[in-house]
Amino acid sequence: MSALIIFVLLIVLMLTGMPISISLGLTVLTFLFTMTNVPIESVALKLFTGIEKFEIMAIPFFILAGNFLTHGGVAKRMIAFASSMVGHWHGGLALAGVLGCALFAAVSGSSPATVVAIGSIVLPAMVKQGYPNRFGAGVITTSGALGILIPPSIVMVMYSVSTNTSVGALFMAGVIPGLLLALTLGLVTWYLAWKNNYPRMQKATWMQRLKALKESAWGLFLIVVVIGGIYSGKFTPTEAAAMAAVYAFFIAVFVYKDIGFKQIPKVLLDSASMSAMLLYIITNAVLFSFLMTSEGIPQSMADWMIAQGFGPIVFLLVVNILLLMAGNVMEPSSIVLIMAPILFPVAMKLGIDPVHFGILIVVNMEVGMCHPPVGLNLYVASGITRMGISELTVAVMPWLIAMVGFLLVITYVPQVTLFLPRLLGF
Numbered sequence: 001m002s003a004l005i006i007f008v009l010l011i012v013l014m015l016t017g018m019p020i021s022i023s024l025g026l027t028v029l030t031f032l033f034t035m036t037n038v039p040i041e042s043v044a045l046k047l048f049t050g051i052e053k054f055e056i057m058a059i060p061f062f063i064l065a066g067n068f069l070t071h072g073g074v075a076k077r078m079i080a081f082a083s084s085m086v087g088h089w090h091g092g093l094a095l096a097g098v099l100g101c102a103l104f105a106a107v108s109g110s111s112p113a114t115v116v117a118i119g120s121i122v123l124p125a126m127v128k129q130g131y132p133n134r135f136g137a138g139v140i141t142t143s144g145a146l147g148i149l150i151p152p153s154i155v156m157v158m159y160s161v162s163t164n165t166s167v168g169a170l171f172m173a174g175v176i177p178g179l180l181l182a183l184t185l186g187l188v189t190w191y192l193a194w195k196n197n198y199p200r201m202q203k204a205t206w207m208q209r210l211k212a213l214k215e216s217a218w219g220l221f222l223i224v225v226v227i228g229g230i231y232s233g234k235f236t237p238t239e240a241a242a243m244a245a246v247y248a249f250f251i252a253v254f255v256y257k258d259i260g261f262k263q264i265p266k267v268l269l270d271s272a273s274m275s276a277m278l279l280y281i282i283t284n285a286v287l288f289s290f291l292m293t294s295e296g297i298p299q300s301m302a303d304w305m306i307a308q309g310f311g312p313i314v315f316l317l318v319v320n321i322l323l324l325m326a327g328n329v330m331e332p333s334s335i336v337l338i339m340a341p342i343l344f345p346v347a348m349k350l351g352i353d354p355v356h357f358g359i360l361i362v363v364n365m366e367v368g369m370c371h372p373p374v375g376l377n378l379y380v381a382s383g384i385t386r387m388g389i390s391e392l393t394v395a396v397m398p399w400l401i402a403m404v405g406f407l408l409v410i411t412y413v414p415q416v417t418l419f420l421p422r423l424l425g426f
Helices: 002-015 020-035 040-050 054-071 074-086 092-108 111-129 133-148 154-163 167-196 206-232 237-255 261-294 297-307 312-326 332-349 354-368 376-385 389-412 415-423
Strands: none
Touching: 002 020, 020 040, 020 261, 040 261, 054 074, 054 092, 054 111, 054 154, 054 206, 054 237, 054 261, 074 092, 074 111, 074 206, 092 111, 092 133, 092 167, 092 206, 111 133, 111 376, 133 154, 133 167, 133 354, 133 376, 133 389, 154 167, 154 261, 154 332, 154 354, 167 206, 167 237, 167 354, 167 389, 167 415, 206 237, 237 261, 261 332, 297 332, 312 332, 312 354, 312 389, 332 354, 354 389, 354 415, 376 389, 389 415
16 A cells, blocks of 8 residues: 555656655655654655765766867767778668667766767758658667666666665666667668668778778777776776766876866866756665665565566566656656565565566666667657657657667676676675
8 A cells, every 4th residue: 555655646746747855755754754653863864874885985986077078079080980990881871870779888987878879960961862761760769778688777776776786787787788789780780771772881991980980099999998997906996987077187188188177167167067967866765775674565566476486587577667667757766666566676686696587677778778769769760850750750760669679688698698607796
C-alpha cells in the first residue's frame, strides 16, 4: 500500500509540470512526515551521507571536460579524421558522423554534448553535399546517444552511486557494447546510403589521413588518459575525471587555442550550473531511495517476483519494458537514480551480475534518448535541424529499430558486456 501511495504522489506532482528533482523531494518529505515516524535527524543525515561519496566528484569534472571540448574545435578535428577514414564509402559523410560521435563520446561522457558538437558541424555539411535533412538528423540523433555508453559516462557514474557498483568495471564493460552499437548504427547508415545512392567523398590519401590524425591526436589522446589511467591503476575513475578536465582545458586553451581566456568564465559557469542541477537531482534521489528501503519496497518486490516464478529472463524483459516506458516521461539521470535502487535488489536476488545490469540500464537510456515525447536527443537535434519532433521521430526510426535489437542482445548475452571487465580483473 505504501508503494502505491508513494508512486501515485510522485506521478501527480510530475504531471503538474514540476521538475523531477522537486517532485522527488516533496514526495519523500510528504510521506516521511505524515505517514511514518522516521526522525527528521535521520533524513538530514541521509542527505549528507548520500552525496559525500567520492565517485560523485567525477560528475562535475566530466561535465567540465566535455564543455571545454564542446566549446573548442576538438569535434571539428575528429570529424576531419573520421571523414578521411570512411568518407569514400557509401554515405561517407554520414559514416564520418557516426565515427565522429563515437570518438567524441569517448572524451565527453555526455550524449547531448555529442549531438551538439558533432551535429552542428556534420549536418550543414551533409545538406550541402545533397543528403536529405531527415537522413542526417536520424544519423546524428541516434549516434549521439553513444555518449552515455562509451566510457567515460556520467550515467554510469550515477548508476555506480545508486548501487555501489565499481565505476571502473562499468567503464570497461561499456567499451565493447559501445563499439558494437557504433558498428550497428554505421551499418544501418551505410545500407540506407547504398540503397538510395547518397553521395560519397573522394578517397583520402594516406598522407591526408596521417595529417588528419596528427591534427586530432591531442583530442584523441584524452581517451588514453581516461581509459588507460583507469586500466593501468594509475587513477581511480574520479581522479581520471579530474585529469580529463585539466587536460581538456590545456588543449582547448593552449594547444588548439580555440578558447580564449575571456571565454573560460562562461565555460566554468555553464559547467557549474549543469553540475548543480545534477547534484540536486542526486540529493533528492538519495532521499527517495532511503524512503523505498525504509518501507521495504525493493525487498517486497523481489520476494513477490520470486514467488511468481519469475526467472532472470522474464525479469529482464519486464525491466526493459519499464525503463523504455519511463523514457517516455523522464530523462536518463532521473530514471537511473529512481529505478536502479528499486530494481537492483531484485536483480541481485535473481543472480544477475551488477555490471551487466548496469550496462543494460544504460542501453535502455540510450534508446529512451531517441524516442518521443521526452527523448532529449530529439530536442537537441530539433534545435540544430529546425525540424519538428514528429518529423524527427520518423527520421530516426530505422536506427531506433536497430538499437532495440541491440538492446535485446545486450539483455540476453551478458558475455558481450562482461568479457572485458573479467579479462582485466575487475
